[in-house]
Amino acid sequence: xxxxxxxxxxxxxxxxxxxxxxxxxxxxxxxxxxxxxxxxxxxxxxxxxxxxxxxxxxxxxxxxxxxxxxxxxxxxxxxxxxxxxxxxxxxxxxxxxxxxxxxxxxxxxxxxxxxxxxxxxxxxxxxxxxxxxxxxxxxxxxxxxxxxxxxxxxxxxxxxxxxxxxxxxxxxxxxxxxxxxxxxxxxxxxxxxx
Amino acid sequence: xxxxxxxxxxxxxxxxxxxxxxxxxxxxxxxxxxxxxxxxxxxxxxxxxxxxxxxxxxxxxxxxxxxxxxxxxxxxxxxxxxxxxxxxxxxxxxxxxxxxxxxxxxxxxxxxxxxxxxxxxxxxxxxxxxxxxxxxxxxxxxxxxxxxxxxxxxxxxxxxxxxxxxxxxxxxxxxxxxxxxxx
Numbered sequence: 001x002x003x004x005x006x007x008x009x010x011x012x013x014x015x016x017x018x019x020x021x022x023x024x025x026x027x028x029x030x031x032x033x034x035x036x037x038x039x040x041x042x043x044x045x046x047x048x049x050x051x052x053x054x055x056x057x058x059x060x061x062x063x064x065x066x067x068x069x070x071x072x073x074x075x076x077x078x079x080x081x082x083x084x085x086x087x088x089x090x091x092x093x094x095x096x097x098x099x100x101x102x103x104x105x106x107x108x109x110x111x112x113x114x115x116x117x118x119x120x121x122x123x124x125x126x127x128x129x130x131x132x133x134x135x136x137x138x139x140x141x142x143x144x145x146x147x148x149x150x151x152x153x154x155x156x157x158x159x160x161x162x163x164x165x166x167x168x169x170x171x172x173x174x175x176x177x178x179x180x181x182x183x184x185x186x187x188x189x190x191x192x193x194x
Numbered sequence: 195x196x197x198x199x200x201x202x203x204x205x206x207x208x209x210x211x212x213x214x215x216x217x218x219x220x221x222x223x224x225x226x227x228x229x230x231x232x233x234x235x236x237x238x239x240x241x242x243x244x245x246x247x248x249x250x251x252x253x254x255x256x257x258x259x260x261x262x263x264x265x266x267x268x269x270x271x272x273x274x275x276x277x278x279x280x281x282x283x284x285x286x287x288x289x290x291x292x293x294x295x296x297x298x299x300x301x302x303x304x305x306x307x308x309x310x311x312x313x314x315x316x317x318x319x320x321x322x323x324x325x326x327x328x329x330x331x332x333x334x335x336x337x338x339x340x341x342x343x344x345x346x347x348x349x350x351x352x353x354x355x356x357x358x359x360x361x362x363x364x365x366x367x368x369x370x371x372x373x374x375x376x377x
Contacts, residue, residue: 041314056252
């Protein structure tokens with residue numbers, strides 16, 4: 001493809017070798033000075049630089065035809081945006097508005113908490129009005145919701161002994177109930193039952 | 195040099211006019227392309243690689259000529275674009291090859307021996323192997339002093355590095371090359 005390789009001989013370079021460089025290499029490395037005399041060893045194809053101009057211009061024209069997006073200057077960072085917001089909010093009238101809103105929110109939370117306490121108290125009051133029979137029926141219907149300890153607590157309550165209607169339970173449910181009770185009983189409690 | 199300064203102004207004037215942009219760019223390449231090419235070639239060694247790098251760099255020069263602020267010389271500005279492109283290429287090549295230093299030296303020797311655009315002898319191949327082991331920036335300083343024969347003052351203006359640092363860098367590079375030959 002290339003008929004004649006153009007050989008670059010360092011001696012053909014229009015710059016003359018500065019004496020100071022020669023002296024420097026003589027002091028540092030005579031080997032490198034000698035190698036420099038022999039040339040670099042690199043060649044280029046004939047008429048390379050003429051073709052280089054042509055190829056670069058073709059590339060430039062090819063890239064010029066491709067639409068490029070206008071670079072968008074970077075916007076402010078999130079920190080700068082936060083600072084701007086803070087500066088805006090700390091203006092007197094906005095600061096006052098913010099303080100008012102914060103106060104209202106605090107009062108609202110306090111009121112809701114108190115309401116919750118009242119409600120809880122009301123619930124307790126309402127429960128207290130229920131008779132034992134109603135309570136027992138509820139427990140029996142929702143036996144599976146209560147753990148063994150709670151049931152034992154009811155069972156041992158002499159004032160309001162837990163009345164379970166075993167007729168409505170399936171045999172396996174009865175067995176499971178007693179198994180759970182027995183597992184939780186210690187020796188002394190078992191002795192009391194015997 | 196006053197003539198070069200005028201030439202740079204003329205080139206820039208032509209390139210800033212859309213009607214004479216191409217003419218200006220041709221003049222710019224006439225003035226600097228060979229010098230820039232050899233800077234790249236000495237860094238990447240292979241002609242085809244150097245051709246790719248210089249073409250990409252010159253396209254960047256063309257597209258960004260309006261951003262040139264004349265704080266530095268036109269050649270200095272282009273030199274930086276071209277050298278950065280070459281160093282980026284070298285880093286990509288190193289990442290792709292991921293070989294040991296010994297393997298890299300063998301690969302380079304094989305590549306140069308097979309390269310139709312390299313006719314150096316064994317000693318020249320050894321020199322290229324030694325230079326390949328230098329850090330990219332140190333190799334750049336070496337090339338500018340050893341091959342381009344630039345004075346330390348001119349290199350200092352080009353690279354914006356102190357003369358003292360440049361002398362130390364070049365002397366260190368020479369020492370490393372000598373050690374490589376002695377090994």
